[in-house]
Amino acid sequence: MHRLLIDGKLVDGAxxxxxxxxxxxxxxxxxxxADAQQLDDAVAAAKAAFPAWAARPFAERRxxxxxxxxxxxxxxxxxxxxxxxxxxxxxxxxxxxxxGAIALLRTFAAMELGLExxxxxxATRLIRQWSPLGVVAAITPWNFPMLLLMMKLAxxxxxxxxxxxxxxxxxxxxxLLLGEVAATILPPGVLNIIVDDNDLGGQLTTHxxxxxxxxxxxxxxxxxxxxSVADTLKRLTLELGxxxxxxxxxxxxxxxxxxxxxxxxxxxxxQICLAAKRVYAPASLYDALCDALAKLAxxxxxxxxxxxxxxxxxxxxxxxxxxxxxxxxxxxxxGSVIAGGAPLDRDGYFIAPTIVKDIGDDAxxxxxxxxxxxxxxxxxxxxxDAIARANDSEYGLGGTIWTxxxxxxxxxxxxxxxxxxxxxxxxxxxFDVPFGGAKQSGFGAELGREGLExxxxxxxxxxxx
Numbered sequence: 001m002h003r004l005l006i007d008g009k010l011v012d013g014a015x016x017x018x019x020x021x022x023x024x025x026x027x028x029x030x031x032x033x034a035d036a037q038q039l040d041d042a043v044a045a046a047k048a049a050f051p052a053w054a055a056r057p058f059a060e061r062r063x064x065x066x067x068x069x070x071x072x073x074x075x076x077x078x079x080x081x082x083x084x085x086x087x088x089x090x091x092x093x094x095x096x097x098x099x100g101a102i103a104l105l106r107t108f109a110a111m112e113l114g115l116e117x118x119x120x121x122x123a124t125r126l127i128r129q130w131s132p133l134g135v136v137a138a139i140t141p142w143n144f145p146m147l148l149l150m151m152k153l154a155x156x157x158x159x160x161x162x163x164x165x166x167x168x169x170x171x172x173x174x175x176l177l178l179g180e181v182a183a184t185i186l187p188p189g190v191l192n193i194i195v196d197d198n199d200l201g202g203q204l205t206t207h208x209x210x211x212x213x214x215x216x217x218x219x220x221x222x223x224x225x226x227x228s229v230a231d232t233l234k235r236l237t238l239e240l241g242x243x244x245x246x247x248x249x250x251x252x253x254x255x256x257x258x259x260x261x262x263x264x265x266x267x268x269x270x271q272i273c274l275a276a277k278r279v280y281a282p283a284s285l286y287d288a289l290c291d292a293l294a295k296l297a298x299x300x301x302x303x304x305x306x307x308x309x310x311x312x313x314x315x316x317x318x319x320x321x322x323x324x325x326x327x328x329x330x331x332x333x334x335g336s337v338i339a340g341g342a343p344l345d346r347d348g349y350f351i352a353p354t355i356v357k358d359i360g361d362d363a364x365x366x367x368x369x370x371x372x373x374x375x376x377x378x379x380x381x382x383x384x385d386a387i388a389r390a391n392d393s394e395y396g397l398g399g400t401i402w403t404x405x406x407x408x409x410x411x412x413x414x415x416x417x418x419x420x421x422x423x424x425x426x427x428x429x430x431f432d433v434p435f436g437g438a439k440q441s442g443f444g445a446e447l448g449r450e451g452l453e454x455x456x457x458x459x460x461x462x463x464x465x
Contacts, residue, residue: 002031002172004195005179006038007045008188014038017197019173022088022314023304023348029086031172034194039164039203042192046135046162047209049189054132054160058112064186065109065158071181073102079146079174081306086173087145088313088349089268090305101150107431108154111452118460125463130456132160133235134211137204139225141217142168142316143271143371145175148239152214155452157190161212164192166204170317205229212236212455216273219369219395219440237444237454240437241369242273242397245390247412248289249383249403250282257402257424258292262375264400264426266300266353269312270373271320273441274398274420274427278366279377280386286379290338290357293377297339297353304348314349315372321349324372327365328354331374335359340374361389369395383412391417396438400426 003010013032021028034042053061072079076098083094113130120126138152145167156163167175172195179193194200205213205228212235215225222240229236246261264276281289305313315321321343331337331354340354353373359366365376380386390399396418401409406423413421419437422428429435434448445451 002029002176003180004032004034004038004042004176005183005191005193006042007048007192008183008186010180010183011038013195017169017195019086020170020317021085021348022316023306025318025348029173031176031195034196034200036200036203039194039196039200040207042164042194043135043204043207043209045189046164046192049187050132050134050162053157053162053187053190056160058114061158061160062109062112065105065154068182068185069102069105069109071185072098072105072178075177075181076102079177082177083146083174084305084313086171087142088305088316090310090313093268094305097144097147101146104147104150104431105154108158108452111155111158111449113159113452113456120465123465125465127461127463129459129461130159130453131459133455133457134161135209136161136163136455137207137210137213138163138165139201139204139213139215139217140165140167140175142171143268143273145171146178148216149175149178151446151451153191156214156455159452159455161455162190162192164194164204164210166194166196166201169195169197201225202228205234206232208232210234214454215239219442222442235454237446238437238442239273239444239446240397240440240442241371241395242275242418242437242441243277243367243369243393243395244274244398244400244418245393245416246276246279246400246402247383247386247390248279248281248285249401249405249409249412250284251404251408252285252402253404254285254288254292258289259296260424260426261400261402262293262296265375266312266373267427269315269351270375271316271371272427275371276375276400276426277370279375280380280390281377283379283381286357286377290355290377293375294339294355297355300353302344302350302352312353312373315351316349318349320371321351324351324370324374327370327372327374330364331356331359331376334363334365335376361392367393387412387415391415394440397441398422
């Protein structure tokens with residue numbers, strides 16, 4: 001039984017809940033589930049631990065966080081296997097996620113926001129101090145349970161905050177395992193982990209002793225979180241949904257870009273907020289690109305992530321699986337399905353990777369975020385037309401440009417309304433470079449110095465000399 005972490009102790013939940021392996025559709029484990037009192041206990045523990053943790057010299061916090069990273073690293077294979085079973089992604093992808101999470105923890109453990117002298121002109125001396133905020137609530141989704149939590153945990157704890165983490169109820173186990181490791185290393189209350197069944201989020205985000213909420217998830221839920229923090233004016237970071245456009249320029253080599261675009265659209269079964277979710281191709285390359293993507297989809301190995309050679313695993317949960325069935329219906333009614341187009345006839349939540357051509361801009365599959373391996377391909381006549389259509393979205397998280405002339409693509413990228421645009425690559429997120437969304441894809445920064453600053457309060461000391 002996987003248990004909660006509250007005030008440095010592993011505790012049973014008020015209830016238990018089953019966790020389903022999406023490759024089978026059947027429960028394979030159970031874990032503790034918190035009630036309202038246990039959530040309050042977790043926040044109280046974090047609040048009590050905050051003064052001592054914030055007062056520790058940075059070098060001591062760094063040493064503890066590096067020890068935490070070492071302990072996770074020693075069990076990373078166990079984490080990866082558990083991640084595949086609860087999330088569904090192929091084991092090599094789970095192992096890569098764990099490597100990234102550990103590297104994130106080490107990166108932020110070494111990143112200090114010391115006193116900064118802004119000005120000393122003989123008449124005035126200006127000093128900036130970055131102070132931790134207090135208790136941070138981290139609410140994370142089911143697509144990258146380890147990586148997305150560590151984007152919050154690592155900078156928050158490094159800066160001197162304490163935390164209550166709440167993972168998605170369909171992928172709680174790896175987060176609870178993080179708690180098991182933390183219980184042996186971190187001081188009591190610095191990190192607390194509770195699990196719910198989507199029934200305690202409002203209590204956590206409105207809690208008067210929570211100073212900041214860092215949320216990753218859908219735009220619809222992000223709006224609810226934003227509303228819930230208004231009365232207490234909590235600090236807020238929102239990394240929300242996306243409908244990222246991939247624009248192929250007319251000088252691109254289809255044989256080169258098609259595999260990269262397919263990977264950008266179907267990694268983690270397309271369950272990535274920054275996945276390529278719609279492709280705009282010039283009329284001169286349209287048919288060739290559609291054919292190449294359709295072949296890649298037909299040849300992809302879709303299976304249990306535990307099996308060697310699996311390229312695409314299952315959809316993570318039944319609710320998302322059912323949602324994607326609706327997108328498949330739309331694909332058949334709004335365009336021409338040239339690969340896939342149906343769930344696979346087997347246990348678990350498997351969707352055949354699907355390529356759709358001859359689809360209109362107003363189709364649901366084009367307008368909404370599908371969050372699955374279903375990719376619409378649209379033709380354009382001029383690059384100005386492609387840019388306008390790519391920007392005609394309420395989302396603005398990421399995007400990609402594919403070309404044989406990167407310099408030409410920069411001019412296009414500068415006109416895309418999103419927080420990140422890649423050229424001839426995808427999902428390259430250096431830990432020292434911030435990323436965040438535009439429009440309804442959220443606000444605030446994660447990663448980089450800016451991501452660390454999000455967990456602090458800036459104070460200016462203004463001295464007359």
